[in-house]
Amino acid sequence: MTHLMSNYGRFPVAFVQGAGTRLYDEAGREYLDFTSGIAVTNLGHCHPNVTQAIQQQAETLVHTSNLFQIPGQEAVAQKLCQLSGLDRAFFCNSGAEANEAAIKLARKHSKEVYGEHKFEILTLEDAFHGRTLATVSATPRPKFHEGFAPLMPGFQHVAKNLAALEAAISPQTCAILLEPVQGEGGVLPLTPEFLQGVRNLCDQHGLLLILDEVQTGIGRTGTMFAFQQAGIQPDILTLAKALGNGIPVGATLATEQVASAFTPGTHGSTFGGTPLVMAAVLATLQTIEEEGLLQQAVEMGEQLALRLQDLLEHYDCLSEVRGLGLLRGVVLDRPVAPLVAKCLDLGLLVLSAGEKTLRLLPPLTVSSQDIHLGIKLLEQALQEVITPVAQP
Numbered sequence: 001m002t003h004l005m006s007n008y009g010r011f012p013v014a015f016v017q018g019a020g021t022r023l024y025d026e027a028g029r030e031y032l033d034f035t036s037g038i039a040v041t042n043l044g045h046c047h048p049n050v051t052q053a054i055q056q057q058a059e060t061l062v063h064t065s066n067l068f069q070i071p072g073q074e075a076v077a078q079k080l081c082q083l084s085g086l087d088r089a090f091f092c093n094s095g096a097e098a099n100e101a102a103i104k105l106a107r108k109h110s111k112e113v114y115g116e117h118k119f120e121i122l123t124l125e126d127a128f129h130g131r132t133l134a135t136v137s138a139t140p141r142p143k144f145h146e147g148f149a150p151l152m153p154g155f156q157h158v159a160k161n162l163a164a165l166e167a168a169i170s171p172q173t174c175a176i177l178l179e180p181v182q183g184e185g186g187v188l189p190l191t192p193e194f195l196q197g198v199r200n201l202c203d204q205h206g207l208l209l210i211l212d213e214v215q216t217g218i219g220r221t222g223t224m225f226a227f228q229q230a231g232i233q234p235d236i237l238t239l240a241k242a243l244g245n246g247i248p249v250g251a252t253l254a255t256e257q258v259a260s261a262f263t264p265g266t267h268g269s270t271f272g273g274t275p276l277v278m279a280a281v282l283a284t285l286q287t288i289e290e291e292g293l294l295q296q297a298v299e300m301g302e303q304l305a306l307r308l309q310d311l312l313e314h315y316d317c318l319s320e321v322r323g324l325g326l327l328r329g330v331v332l333d334r335p336v337a338p339l340v341a342k343c344l345d346l347g348l349l350v351l352s353a354g355e356k357t358l359r360l361l362p363p364l365t366v367s368s369q370d371i372h373l374g375i376k377l378l379e380q381a382l383q384e385v386i387t388p389v390a391q392p
């Protein structure tokens, strides 16, 4: 009998080793990993640079607490601010925590500047912002709310169009929170025009723009952050998943003016930004630069999208390929779960996003040969679970 809680539906396979794009199970069987641990191991499994950084730091100093200076935090904050155009960073341990900090910061800043009445945050349909009580309240998905009422007040869920957003803005609105590509919601990219429109609305109404790049950040979409492709700047940016290539870490970045609301004692985290974690993050960010992985994500992402587009021609049940860089979704006309299970049988790890979207997240280090193999296995899985369109 298991002593684990049953909150996950797990596949009956345990991986014991990983290297690059490959994972190995207890029987020594090899799998091609197009999930990257849900957008986490963007450099592939056990990248030697990150492994070495963790090993060296583990032998030197693991944890001290935020009562003291942590030079690694200064180094990572400087790098992230230089990359994002923001000014200040706060470190925590997960995406939900990064969003929690963003929500608290937005409320505190807005109350100080405009008054106690200004606290409400607008979020979008199909969004996903995490599983803590505040972030689940920000997430407009009834499935994630069931049994957890009362939810946290102060959020309003809005349809994904500028008119609806503008209509939802009231004197109590303080921020708009959104993902540039909605990952869990079904790999739904927001257009640059929409994102620019949201930025304008924020400027007109004195609202903060909070971008949740927990999934899209750290090169996943072909630029370090997805917002860079829309030509906008956020006031607050949240990161996590791939930031430490598998070491748990989250970050909330903000402009100088907004960040100034976090004075000593207002927010904190025991584990946030330990020397060990910061060493892994620094190695991750340096490796992306050294190995030219943003360019590789663009090129491999285009190859992947083209090959998926090819599959659309041959399978009636596939209706659309969408996404950016190496965050790609394929829309099915039926539940995607059987296809995901069949891919696993064949040695290919893939994800779903919502009920009917297949989600592919290969590491940024993926090669053309890996893409070729992945598509071959995916097509084999499609043939076994779905009947192809008869060819003339």
Ligand SMILES: *Cc1c(COP(=O)(O)O)cnc(C)c1O
Binding pocket: 093, 094, 095, 096, 097, 099, 128, 129, 130, 131, 179, 183, 184, 212, 213, 214, 215, 240, 241
């Ligand atoms: C995964 C995810 C989160 C939650 O991150 P956790 O580390 O699981 O708390 C929040 N926002 C987005 C966009 C995500 O993809």
